Amino acid sequence: MEGPAASPGPRVPRAVSRVLWQGPVEPLVFLANFALVLQGPLTTRYLWHRFSDDLGYNGTRDRGSCSNQSSDPTQQKVETLTSHWTLYMNLGGFLVGLFTSTLLGAWSDRVGRRPLLILASFGLLLQALLSILVVLLQLHVGYLVLGRIICALLGDFGGLLAASFASVADVSSSRTRTIRMALMEACIGVAGMLASLLGGHGFKAQDYANPFWLALALLIVMTLYAAFCFAETVKEPTPARLFTLDHHRSIVHLYMTPAPSKSRKHLALYSLAIFVVITVHFGAQDILTVYELSAPLCWDSMLIGYGSAAHHVTYLTSLAGLRLLQCFLADTWIAEIGLTFNILGMVVFAFATITPLMFTGYGLLFLSLVITPIMRAKLSKMVSKSDHGALFSAVACVNGLAMLMASGIFNSLYPATLNFMKGFPFLLGAGLLVIPAVLIGILEKAPDFQQIP
Known part of the structure; x- marks a missing residue:
């Protein structure tokens, strides 16, 4: 995906687009981490039960006596498959994100923070949508890896955090910057705590679709907020190419x-x-x-x-x-x-x-x-x-x-x-x-x- 090409002459600053409400960036970080924490353990649980069904494994871990751990070979196969596919998702996201997050973060210095926030929010939305399709249509679990890679291509949570911290640094003074950074960290933590409580107690043990639908709804709200409510912090954004080594x-x-x-x-x-x-x-x-x-x-x-x-x-x-x-x-x-x-x-x-x-x-x-x-x-x-x-x-x-x-x-x-x-x-x-x-x-x-x- 490439932005508009830079003109051959000197760059002309473009006016910051008007928004419905000049809102801060913290709600974006809160909603993004809430949706991610809600999906993370849920995806692992889904993989566990999906592979259990495929292998005909119906057992559960007995923690009543923690000194006697189950050594069922079928359970070990389920654990191995779950661990491997989780690793594939993490590696795919990290390796792609290593390239795109550096590209997009520096790009936002020129075009503004809002384009990167919108891209990253939309990527997280697409990942949740693919997860829903996998659950509802019983698609191959490889599509979960594909969703992770697509999300990483559009910036992922790391790109969203980079733009968010950069926007805070843009508008804060040296005296207030540290506390604003800490407030961002607190938004991440509170969102994680609430999502963990909801994910653990608000849904049935094998209810996978509804939590993903909730995450998708939150990510839609987040994308709309980034597009129409976030107050751009780069005062004079200018057009710039996306795919360039600069x-x-x-x-x-x-x-x-x-x-x-x-x-x-x-x-x-x-x-x-x-x-x-x-x-x-x-x-x-x-x-x-x-x-x-x-x-x-x-x-x-x-x-x-x-x-x-x-x-x-x-x-x-x-x-x-x-x-x-x-x-x-x-x-x-x-x-x-x-x-x-x-x-x-x-x-x-x-x-x-x-x-x-x-x-x-x-x-x-x-x-x-x-x-x-x-x-x-x-x-x-x-x-x-x-x-x-x-x-x-x-x-x-x-x-x-x-x-x-x-x-x-x-x-x-x-x-x-x-x-x-x-x-x-x-x-x-x-x-x-x-x-x-x-x-x-x-x-x-x-x-x-x-x-x-």
């Missing part, structure tokens, strides 16, 4: 070209810090449920739900804590405090053998999510407004790569270390978080760039 070059220039207003060392090291933090967060999240289900904790579904709620509440406690601490401390110190409590929480998880200790670990994470908005805000202050889209599309790629690495590392390490220390992956995560803590401290002590308000 967009990728603009991202490379952010990190490779020295300039008085930014330091490529700072950009690269802060991006590394974000990568490590996201890897630990998502890696720990991937294995938490299995860790809690198995001995010695042996949590039931109710305790798992309480644990999930405690995890999502950290989005709100981090937002409130950040707002309070900004009255007394600089953002760098707040990030260091957040990392310290995050490390302590991981250490407690590693040695938790009883339920109260596990919830103590969750409690220590109450400031764990102040880190990424602070680092995003710092990154945005190192580049001009005309480079915000390129910057946050690069951060989206870092985010996607971190999630992919987290899934591979932590899910491989957890079974490999069960024999000598079950909680070792959490201990490793605590050690890895020392890296961004040291990097942030060093970069704050040796600033060699001029922040752009």
Whole structure:
């Protein structure tokens, strides 16, 4: 899909199109994540039951005695097929999105944030529509992979986040930018919590169509909001080609070209810090449920739900804590405090053998999510407004790569270390978080760039 070709002469700014209501970008992020979280576990459950029907497997896992796990070979085949097709969807989306999110993010610096928000919203809508067709018509599950790839081609959730964070950076001052970034993170967390509760309790066990229809309705509303209600934050958008290497070059220039207003060392090291933090967060999240289900904790579904709620509440406690601490401390110190409590929480998880200790670990994470908005805000202050889209599309790629690495590392390490220390992956995560803590401290002590308000 290609935008209008650039004219041979100098670009002429075009007026920002009128909208029905000058709305903020946060509702888009909320609706998008709500729809995605609603569909994620639902798709996994659908694949499980679809392969179970194909293989004639009617059993369920008995968690009444968590020390005796089922070793039914048919169940193992179902688990393997479900895991493989989930991996195909994730890989397809990531590999395609790695190219398109960088392309579209830099493109939005010229044409405006609204076109990318509309494209990404429409891509998510098409993915939900294909999922509905697979469920209703019993199409081959490969169409789920196709839907994931189509969504990635149009920007996916990563592209939507890149445009959203860039739009916040466009209109916020250096003083308010960090709290606006944290508010975006809180929208993601609250949407995830509500969607998890609805998905777990609002629908019947094998009711697949209705949740997908709900997600589709939300995504239609989101697409219409992006088209007619979002207030464009690029003041003078100009026509620009979509398929051109100039967009990728603009991202490379952010990190490779020295300039008085930014330091490529700072950009690269802060991006590394974000990568490590996201890897630990998502890696720990991937294995938490299995860790809690198995001995010695042996949590039931109710305790798992309480644990999930405690995890999502950290989005709100981090937002409130950040707002309070900004009255007394600089953002760098707040990030260091957040990392310290995050490390302590991981250490407690590693040695938790009883339920109260596990919830103590969750409690220590109450400031764990102040880190990424602070680092995003710092990154945005190192580049001009005309480079915000390129910057946050690069951060989206870092985010996607971190999630992919987290899934591979932590899910491989957890079974490999069960024999000598079950909680070792959490201990490793605590050690890895020392890296961004040291990097942030060093970069704050040796600033060699001029922040752009």
